[in-house]
Amino acid sequence: MGWALALHGGAGDIPRSLPAELRDRRLATLRRCLDIGTAALRDGRPALDVVELVVRELEDCPYFNAGKGSVLTSDSTVEMEACVMEGATLRCGAVSGLSTVVNAVSLARRVMENTPHIYLAFEGAEAFARNQGLETKDPSHFITEHNIERLRQAKEANRVQIDYTQPMTKKPGMDPPADDNSQIGTVGCVAIDAAGNLATATSTGGLVNKMPGRIGDTPLVGAGTYANAFCAVSATGKGESIIRHTVSRDVAAMMEHRPGMTLHDAAARVVGATPRGDVGLVAVSASGEVCMVYNTTGMFRACATEDGHAEVGIWTDDGHSVSIGL
Amino acid sequence: MARWAIAIHGGAGVDPNLPEASQEEAKRVLARCLQIGVDALRAGSSALDVVEAVVRELETDPFFNSGRGSALTRLGTVEMEASIMDGHGRRCGAVSGISTVKNPVSLARRVMENSPHSYIAFEGAEAFAREQGLETVDNSYFITEDNIGMLKLAKEANTILFDYRIPDTCSALAVADNHKNGMVMNGLPISIYAPETVGCAVVDCNGFCAAATSTGGLMNKMTGRIGDSPLIGSGTYACDVCAVSCTGEGEAIIRSTLARDVAAVMEYKGLPLQEAVDYCVKERLDEGFAGLIAVSKTGEVAYGFNCTGMFRGCATEDGFMEVGIWE
Incomplete structure (x- = not known):
């Protein structure tokens, strides 16, 4: 058994017509993040540090829906959220309703480590970030041109757009939006380090045109994020569906209560029991097994293990091995 | 026809020295709320309607920490939260950071039924409540004299318990003293700790399960703190198999996703309800104190807790009815 990690940049109905330029930028980011995570694990960094490091990188990338590049609420604001959890201790931290904190995942970790609570939200969370001296920026820092356009289109279509997903139905007299698919929902990372510690982290800007406060x-x-002694999971997709199916906890619960079940079996069962098109997840187990499954058209994803296996992919048939920096 | 059953709670972690008069008052409130649920179930109401009606009653009564009578934040304000889940279809709704909505549990239900989302918090949730025409009141309505006094005591106790900068022996003695007197819950001596949370779990005569939980949260909490009550799978969970509502140290309940785990143990381990409850209370609550109530689709009721007492009541179709505080 050795270290392993997997990361995602969102699952959904990713159109195969995705322009090459947008596809390649994201693939490049996934590869870079894989390299960063791999290097950190080789250096012997603990899994918790690694998932935070990788998710920070994904948050900073404007092509994914988290941190800079977060999608906008119906009020044209950003409200970011994140969660981090450590498997061995079940320690966890979470934040919601952030509008100025550059790296939501790091604030979640501070909540875990420096407060008696697990979950802080909105003004209280912002005040805590300042109290902890975390980097903050004007809310405009997180807003990209793409997302302003995306919100405009969502409002025109008068509906909440689930992540970037689902091509909008064409209405008479309205041109179909140029779905550049820049609104990938959620980023996340799971890892097991050489010492066998499991950790997970997930971060997002939420849904385009969401109600403020959502x-x-x-x-x-237990929903989007969970880690215990058996595995670490980060999920992505339609939030409401993932909540009611407690997706990440369910993978861990199956591993725990059904001895002998492999990570892949548990994950496939949970994803299979969730409505088609709703969910994707990445997971690693205590035995170093890695798993990336989804019932959507695709999932931006990457993984690597100590024995040299590494892959990056979007759709079902394009997952390809990559070499990771040695 | 299935057999209906109902369980309610008014929080776990009760001061062993709670005055007799308060104990009697608690039992009266529990019995009254339980009876409301029993009457509704006999009249054929759905599990979802019953859990909402019963939790509204518990919220409205100032005795328990939810709605009127909620614990106060560090700033002396009230920030309430609630969630509701319909086991049939696993639909759910949750709210946090509520400061003016009279019955947060009903707002949670509106989120489930009338919004595209499952969980709305703070200003957005308040705005949604107004849009939905729910009854709102001034924040002061929720604040009771008792709780203002409790907040003062909590602040003093926290200073003693958590200010590690004070190297003198007085804090150590205070901690020792508190341990001698019993337990510390959520960092507060049990005598000051106001049991968090009210909740209800029901299976109706059609065998459908539902659960709801509501709370003012933790006395002296940081503003913006979210506990287990609004979190689906932690404080509240319902599916085709059972319905569960938890109470106690929120952070311990979240880490263990306690409510979901009862259902998971039944589903994946095949244990019956009471054994699943006992298993989760024993195996899941690492260092935390908490309790929970549950019903199964076959009409059983169960509860469990690992702290001094839980305000609770339960009733089943075959005539069993119980209201209690201690083990």
Whole structure:
């Protein structure tokens, strides 16, 4: 058994017509994050540090829906959320309703380590971030041109757009939006380090055109994010579906209560029991097994293990091995 | 026809020295709320309607920490939260950071039924409540004299218990003293700790399960703190198999996703309800104190807790009815 990690940049109905330029930028980010995580694990960094490090990188990338590049609420604001959890101790931290904190995942970790609580939200969370001296920026820092356009289109279509997903139905007299698919929902990372510690982290800007105050699955321990002694899981997709199916906890519960079940079996069962098109997840087990499954059209994803296996992919048939920096 | 059953709670972690008069008052409130649920179930109401009606009653009564009578934040304000889940279809709704909505549990239900989302918090949730025309009141309505006094005591106790900068022996003695007197819950001596949370779990005569939980949260909590009550799978959970509502140290309940775990143990381990409850209370609550109530689709009721007492009541179709505080 050795170290392993997996990461995702969102699952959903990712159109195969995705322009090459947008596809390649995201694939490049996934590869870079895989390298960063791999290097940190080789250096012997603990899993918790690694998932935080990787998710920070994904948050900073404007092409994924977390941190800079977060999608906008119906009020044109950003409200970011994140969660982090450590398997061995079940320690966890979560935040919601952030509008100025550059790296939501790091604030979640501070909540875990420096407060008696697990979950802080909105003004209280912002005040705590300042109290902890975390980097903050004007809310405009997180807003990209793409997301302003995306919100405009969502409002025109008068509906909440689930992540970037689902091509909008064409209405008479309205051109179909140029779905550049820039609104990938959620980023996440799971890892097991050489010492066998499991950890997970997930971060998101939520849904395009969401109601202000809406909380999704990402910060909810057991829904979007969960780790215990058996495995670490980060889920992505339709938040409401992931919440009601307590997706990440369910994978861990199956591993725990059904001895002999492999990570892949548990994950496949949980994803299979969730409505088609709703969910994807990445997971690693205590035995170093890695798993990336989804019932959506695709999932931006990457993984690597100590024995040299590494892959990056979006759709079912394009997952390809990559070499990771040695 | 299935057999209906109902269980309610008014929080776990009760001061062993709670005055007799308060104990009697608690039992009266529990019995009254339980009876409301029993009457509704006999009249054929759905599990979802019953858990909402019963929790509204518990919220409205100032005795328990939810709605009127909620614990206060560090700033002396009230921030309430609630969630509701319909086991049939596993639909759910949750709210946090509520400061003016008279019955948070009903707002949680509106989120489930009338919004595209499952969980809305703070200003957005308040705005949604107004849009939905729910009854709102001034924040002061929720604040009771008792709780203002409790907040003062909590602040003093926290200073003693948690200010590690004070190297003198007085804090150590205070901690020792508190341990001698019993337990510390959520960092507070049990005599000051106001049991968090009210909740209800029901299976109706059609065999459908539902659960709801509501709370003012933790006395002296940081503003913005979210506990287990609004979190689906932690404080509240319902599916085709059972319905569960938890109470106690929120952080311990979240870490263990306690409510979901009772259902998971039944589903994946095949244990019956009471054994699943006992297993989760024993195996899941690492260092935390908590309790929970549950019903199964076959009409059983169960409860469990690992702390001094839980305000609770339960009733089943075959005539069994119980209201209690201690083991």
